[in-house]
Amino acid sequence: MNLSEAGTLEFMWGILPELLKGLEVTLQLTVTSLIAGLVLAVPVSMVRTYTKGPLNWLATAYVELFRGTPLLLQLFIVYYGLTETGIVLDRFFSAWLALTLNSAAYQSEYIRGAILAVSEGQLTAARAVGMRTIQAFRWVVFPQALRLALPAWSNEVAYMVKYVSVVFMIAVQELFSRGQGIISKYFRLWPTIIEVALIYIVVVYVITRGMDYVEHRFRIPGLETRTARREA
Amino acid sequence: MAGPILRVENIHKAYGKTEVLRGVSFEVAPGEVVVIIGPSGTGKSTLLRCINQLTPPDQGRVWLEDVEITDKRTDINKAREHIGMVFQDFNLFTHLTAIQNVMLALTKVKRMSPAEARAKAMLEMEKVGLVDKAGLYPAELSGGQKQRAAIARSLAMDPKVMLFDEPTSALDPELIGEVLEVMKTLAGEGMTMLVVSHEMGFAREVSDRIIFLENGAISEDGPPERFFTNPKNARTREFLGKLTELYGNHGGPRGGRRKT
DSSP: OOTTTSOHHHHHHHHHHHHHHHHHHHHHHHHHHHHHHHHHHHHHHHHHHHOOSHHHHHHHHHHHHHHHSOHHHHHHIIIIIHHHTTOOOOHHHHHHHHHHHHHHHHHHHHHHHHHHHSOHHHHHHHHHTTOOHHHHIIIIIHHHHHHHHHHHHHHHHHHHHHHGGGGGGGTOOSHHHHHHHHHHHHOOHHHHHHHHHHHHHHHHHHHHHHHHHHHHHTOOTTOOOOOOOOOO | OOOOSEEEEEEEEEETTEEEEEEEEEEEOTTOEEEEEOOTTSSHHHHHHHHTTSSOOSEEEEEETTEETTSTTSOHHHHHHTEEEEOTTOOOOTTSOHHHHHHHHHHHTSOOOHHHHHHHHHHHHHHTTOGGGTTSOGGGSOHHHHHHHHHHHHHTTOOSEEEEESTTTTSOHHHHHHHHHHHHHHHHTTOEEEEEOOOHHHHHHHOSEEEEEETTEEEEEEOHHHHHHOOSSHHHHHHHHHHHHHHSSSSHHHHHHTOO
């Protein structure tokens, strides 16, 4: 089939498999960097909340650095900057690393805010029944903080799907890059852009509904957050 | 007679330049119910928190039986297992149901199996009359039910002494009675209790001793009869006078109504 000559709908149908391959990469990056980001965000938020001194400064500097600069710049530093210093990283790995570090900075702030929102009395009561501080955190403060952070975290998931598109700059073949490639190959701008946009809309919609379900599933009376979901 | 179960010696505590406690000493015998009263801001709550070291005192020593809690070598977490504490605003764990609140320390601190912990917790829920509310979250309970669940949570650890920090002060008047009933029953069963409270009815009826704390020091310490009929100290008389103004007589309508 000659896609350059095909009718619009036929063209859109024809490029779908390639776009879906890109979507697969987008979702891989989204999921892996969100999870790795969360794993990194928890200790960072704890250090920021509970410690003073050099470790706290380090964590604060990290968060401010990654929240204060564009993701694109971070990506360039990881991919090109490190190459200059002799550390050569695979494209996909560079993309994943930059996204993870960026997301962890944001996620740590959601968690830190949620930890601070858990009332002091909760920790006091846990200490009073003989729990060590670390146990009180693990079994009382942290589970509540996670529930409280869930709405903000849901937004992060939806943002992430879209932020991943930035990695087309280092030619990782995710959804947006694939669309870009198709456009330069067939010179059919509008059908391609619209199809890429539709795929994003469907995916973000499904994720948002999914996170609504998760929030509902883990709802606990008295631990609801009044934060309205921002438009993702 | 056995020695005191709790001994507090010369406790001092200051916040900045404000001296909250200035040399408080007393003893509590096994099975004794001691009520601490006094004007607000005289360090009653701070005193309780100094006992289980939630607020470490600046100076002074505390013994639970023959263990010195204030000794740096004492495992404070171990000591706290034996000292139950009930708070003014309940502090139930928000993310856990009533029964899970009682079970948590049993599984995590006492290392019981979940089944054992559940059985033990259910027993305590029965004691405070909350079996039918066991599966509800704190937000779904009334204030009185929350406080009874909090009492069950402390009791489950089989404490040697229970500290109550104004357990009814955050409750609506009609909910106070059910909490005081539970406390009365506990006292009747021989639990050693140290209660900070403004409930004069409870103090007069249930306590063995009343301690009047004023400006961070004990100004009166004796049995309730002497305290109410013949206070030694002018400040005590004035304080009781204020309560009389508020409630009509020494027990007051709140205290009086609950006499059964």
